[in-house]
Amino acid sequence: MTDSGTQLFEELDPQPRLLMGPGPVDVYPRVLRAMSTPLQGQFDPQFTEYMNQVQVLYRQVFETANHQTFLVNGTARAGIEACLTSIIEKGDTVLAPIYGRFGHLLKEIAMRAGANAVSIDTEWGQVFTAEQFEEAIAKHKPRLVAISHGDTSTTMKQPLAELSAICKQHDALLYIDATATLGGNALPVDELGLDMVSAGLQKCLSGPPGSSPITFSDAVAERLLKRKHTEAGIRSAEAEALEGDGPIIQSNYFDLPMLMDYWSPKRLNHHTESASMLYAARECARLLLEEGLTACQQRHQLTSKAMRAGLEAMGLELFGDPQNRMDNVTGIFIPEVCGDGAALRAQMLEDFGIEIGTSFGPLDGKIWRIGTMGYVCHKANVLRCLSALEMTLHRNGFKTPQGAGVDAAYQVYNNS
Numbered sequence: 203m204t205d206s207g208t209q210l211f212e213e214l215d216p217q218p219r220l221l222m223g224p225g226p227v228d229v230y231p232r233v234l235r236a237m238s239t240p241l242q243g244q245f246d247p248q249f250t251e252y253m254n255q256v257q258v259l260y261r262q263v264f265e266t267a268n269h270q271t272f273l274v275n276g277t278a279r280a281g282i283e284a285c286l287t288s289i290i291e292k293g294d295t296v297l298a299p300i301y302g303r304f305g306h307l308l309k310e311i312a313m314r315a316g317a318n319a320v321s322i323d324t325e326w327g328q329v330f331t332a333e334q335f336e337e338a339i340a341k342h343k344p345r346l347v348a349i350s351h352g353d354t355s356t357t358m359k360q361p362l363a364e365l366s367a368i369c370k371q372h373d374a375l376l377y378i379d380a381t382a383t384l385g386g387n388a389l390p391v392d393e394l395g396l397d398m399v400s401a402g403l404q405k406c407l408s409g410p411p412g413s414s415p416i417t418f419s420d421a422v423a424e425r426l427l428k429r430k431h432t433e434a435g436i437r438s439a440e441a442e443a444l445e446g447d448g449p450i451i452q453s454n455y456f457d458l459p460m461l462m463d464y465w466s467p468k469r470l471n472h473h474t475e476s477a478s479m480l481y482a483a484r485e486c487a488r489l490l491l492e493e494g495l496t497a498c499q500q501r502h503q504l505t506s507k508a509m510r511a512g513l514e515a516m517g518l519e520l521f522g523d524p525q526n527r528m529d530n531v532t533g534i535f536i537p538e539v540c541g542d543g544a545a546l547r548a549q550m551l552e553d554f555g556i557e558i559g560t561s562f563g564p565l566d567g568k569i570w571r572i573g574t575m576g577y578v579c580h581k582a583n584v585l586r587c588l589s590a591l592e593m594t595l596h597r598n599g600f601k602t603p604q605g606a607g608v609d610a611a612y613q614v615y616n617n618s
């Protein structure tokens with residue numbers, strides 16, 4: 203806390219930054235403008251119509267016909283907790299395959315929701331094979347498999363088609379955390395047969411953290427309704443008749459059947475919808491769909507390709523399995539001469555206003571992560587980042603051929 207009382211009353215004046223870490227990233231100006239739109243009451247017909255529009259927009263973003271597609275208020279973790287806490291019943295076996303930090307998170311949330319949470323592991327930087335899934339699912343017979351589509355901590359992306367087929371053969375539900383990938387990487391929910399998916403705004407959708415779009419199938423909704431419970435203070439005779447006989451969902455805030463009622467024409471009150479975040483989420487979806495899902499994914503692919511070519515031409519070594527990288531974040535080994543890389547990151551921020559990240563756990567201080575997502579995912583930012591990195595690497599004792607990174611990135615764009 204500042205000891206200068208006057209600073210407390212100064213207006214916010216953040217330094218301009220270019221956010222090229224693993225997220226959050228710079229927010230689209232249109233999204234920022236949408237967030238300053240005047241608020242309305244949560245039952246105002248115009249506002250509830252905006253809620254309906256958000257559902258229609260996110261069905262397109264998730265490429266799904268799932269009726270149950272809406273926002274959970276809170277960061278991406280709120281969407282994860284809502285899905286897992288609502289679907290998991292005490293004692294259910296849940297398999298959380300761990301290929302980075304977020305697998306651990308899913309396992310922990312499942313465990314806290316009362317599951318018998320089991321996991322399989324693979325080295326950070328790799329993904330799982332279909333055989334590994336088959337073996338683990340046959341052995342543990344989980345009721346639910348919970349996995350991240352992209353684990354931002356390792357920059358790897360897990361292919362989902364085979365996993366989904368295996369889950370179906372073994373009658374296991376499949377929950378996907380798509381926080382890191384939605385918008386920048388293909389995720390056709392219905393085509394892949396995913397049962398429940400949640401995401402966040404602050405990665406490829408380039409919105410602020412604080413809203414979590416989720417979607418789940420009718421079959422999941424049916425199961426959830428067996429646990430339906432309406433708060434006493436708003437329970438009508440009609441609601442009473444619809445009470446489920448399954449175990450009550452432990453969390454009130456993340457009780458999906460209650461959220462389903464709130465997002466239905468009944469508008470049965472639950473929380474107060476976070477209006478400014480709803481405006482943000484709506485604008486994120488509009489921007490993505492205006493550009494086109496495929497065009498946006500291609501922009502992410504091309505930008506990552508240019509960034510990676512530039513980094514390699516500078517003599518840096520890319521991290522992780524080249525076949526299974528996310529299209530929006532790149533990991534590179536920190537050269538030995540740069541130690542844990544913290545000084546370089548601080549200089550990039552202070553001297554060039556560019557934020558890049560390191561990682562967590564075994565990769566903390568071992569790799570840098572550079573994000574090229576959403577609003578940031580453009581040629582000019584690739585060239586700015588590579589130039590700044592070259593200068594900063596030089597200052598930290600790592601010599602790169604002058605201009606090689608920028609030249610290699612240019613070549614990718616010229617050949618595209």
Ligand SMILES: Cc1ncc(COP(=O)(O)O)c(C=O)c1O
Pocket residue numbers: 225277278279280304350352353354355379380381382402411412
């Ligand atoms: C793959 C993944 N899942 C979940 C989260 C948690 O998101 P949040 O910080 O918005 O709660 C993150 C955040 O980086 C993430 O990358």
